[in-house]
Amino acid sequence: MTAEILDGKRIAAEIRAEVAEEVEKTRFALKRPFHPCLVAVLVGEDPASQVYVRNKQRACEKAGIEGRTHRLPVDATQQQLMDLVQQLNEDPSVHGILVQLPLPKTGGGDSGFDERAVLDAIDPLKDVDAFSPVNVGLLMQGRARFLPCTPHGIVQLLHRSQISVAGKHVVVVGRSDIVGKPMAMMLAQRNSSCGRDVANATVTIAHSRTEDLGAMCRSADCLIAAVGVPEMIQGDMIKPGAVVIDVGINRVDGRLVGDVAFEQAKQVASAITPVPGGVGPLTIAMLLHNTVLAAKLQLPSTLP
Numbered sequence: 455m456t457a458e459i460l461d462g463k464r465i466a467a468e469i470r471a472e473v474a475e476e477v478e479k480t481r482f483a484l485k486r487p488f489h490p491c492l493v494a495v496l497v498g499e500d501p502a503s504q505v506y507v508r509n510k511q512r513a514c515e516k517a518g519i520e521g522r523t524h525r526l527p528v529d530a531t532q533q534q535l536m537d538l539v540q541q542l543n544e545d546p547s548v549h550g551i552l553v554q555l556p557l558p559k560t561g562g563g564d565s566g567f568d569e570r571a572v573l574d575a576i577d578p579l580k581d582v583d584a585f586s587p588v589n590v591g592l593l594m595q596g597r598a599r600f601l602p603c604t605p606h607g608i609v610q611l612l613h614r615s616q617i618s619v620a621g622k623h624v625v626v627v628g629r630s631d632i633v634g635k636p637m638a639m640m641l642a643q644r645n646s647s648c649g650r651d652v653a654n655a656t657v658t659i660a661h662s663r664t665e666d667l668g669a670m671c672r673s674a675d676c677l678i679a680a681v682g683v684p685e686m687i688q689g690d691m692i693k694p695g696a697v698v699i700d701v702g703i704n705r706v707d708g709r710l711v712g713d714v715a716f717e718q719a720k721q722v723a724s725a726i727t728p729v730p731g732g733v734g735p736l737t738i739a740m741l742l743h744n745t746v747l748a749a750k751l752q753l754p755s756t757l758p
Contacts, residue, residue: 455694457723465614466607466735470517473742477518480750490749491520492550492582492741493542497535497567498528498558507554510738517742522548532562536575543577549749550582552741579751582744585631593636596643599751600744605637606647607736608678608699613648617697617725619676620654627671627687627713628680629661633701637678667691679713689718698726701733 481488492514494507507523514521524538535553542548553576557567573581578588584600592598601609612619624641628634638657640646646653660670662681671677671691679687680701692698702713712729720726727733 455721455724457698457720458725459720460611460615460699460725460727460732462607462611462727462732462735465611466739468614469610469736469739470513470742473519473739473746474517476746480746484753488749489520489547490518490550490746491522491548492552492745493522493524493548495524495526495535495538495542495551495553497526497530497554497561500558503554510552510741513738513742514745517746519742519745528558528561530561532565532567532571535562535567535572539572539575543575543580546752549580549752550741550745551576551580552583580748582741582748584636584744590631590636593639596645600747601640601647601740602632602636603740603744604633604680604701604733604737605640606740606743607733608637608701609640609646609648609652610740611699611727611733611736612676612697613652615725616651617676618651620651622655622675623673624655624657624676624678625660625671625674626657626678626680627660627667628678628682628701629659630680633680634659634661637680681713683713684711685713685715687714687719689715689722692719692722694722695724696722698723699733700727700729703729703734 494510496503496507511521542551553572557569561567573585576586578586581589584602589600619641626634626638638659641655642657643653660667664670668691672693674693674696676697678699682702684704684706698714698719700712700714704711710730
């Protein structure tokens with residue numbers, strides 16, 4: 455068996471085209487300018503973060519979204535960052551705010567940056583990453599205004615690849631607030647934005663301290679690896695015919711690898727995402743989707 459390679463780049467391109475179309479449709483309906491605006495806040499000079507922000511900027515431009523970047527020096531204080539977030543909250547021309555993580559360990563003042571306080575300070579209507587406790591709570595209740603970008607990208611990938619998880623056992627390896635926890639919640643919902651085929655799953659969250667992680671992974675009809683350890687998931691940890699979604703992006707000896715040993719896994723799985731070119735492009739696509747949605751939610755109520 456050789457697995458089908460799930461093409462995240464292709465699906466992300468479809469979504470970006472749909473976002474651009476939605477911007478144009480909204481402009482036509484309003485009969486006036488409509489300029490969704492996403493602001494990225496970048497603290498310090500981390501090369502990976504700078505590349506990621508540049509990629510987001512380019513993607514914004516292609517989708518008809520204004521992309522701005524606010525840069526703060528690596529020695530900026532917590533208060534300076536909080537003041538900038540508040541300024542962006544109050545700016546009606548800004549519809550989405552994204553603080554690039556991780557924040558530098560050397561900044562923020564004597565005690566370093568408090569990332570949670572920064573994320574909590576973002577206006578929930580502009581929280582296009584869906585990290586705010588308000589948006590997390592709405593997700594838990596099944597009535598989210600925004601869905602977290604990476605988990606939502608995975609849902610879109612499954613749906614558009616015609617892979618159903620309804621009634622299946624999904625194992626999510628990783629319990630982060632960004633991917634693991636929201637991913638599990640979204641797939642366990644009664645319904646999703648894409649329909650019931652990518653909801654109604656029986657979901658287990660596993661992690662590095664799970665006893666007999668291999669056995670747990672082998673029980674999965676769909677295995678989602680988001681643990682941040684290069685090639686932690688080996689081929690013998692995968693159930694024959696399972697769908698494998700690799701969220702990991704790790705640099706090893708100058709090359710990018712995922713959390714799954716790809717060459718082994720593709721001989722066992724029925725479908726698998728590559729790294730790079732799998733989940734990564736979908737994260738940015740869903741960020742654009744959320745930005746346009748945020749801009750529409752912030753329209754005056756008197757407008758359609």
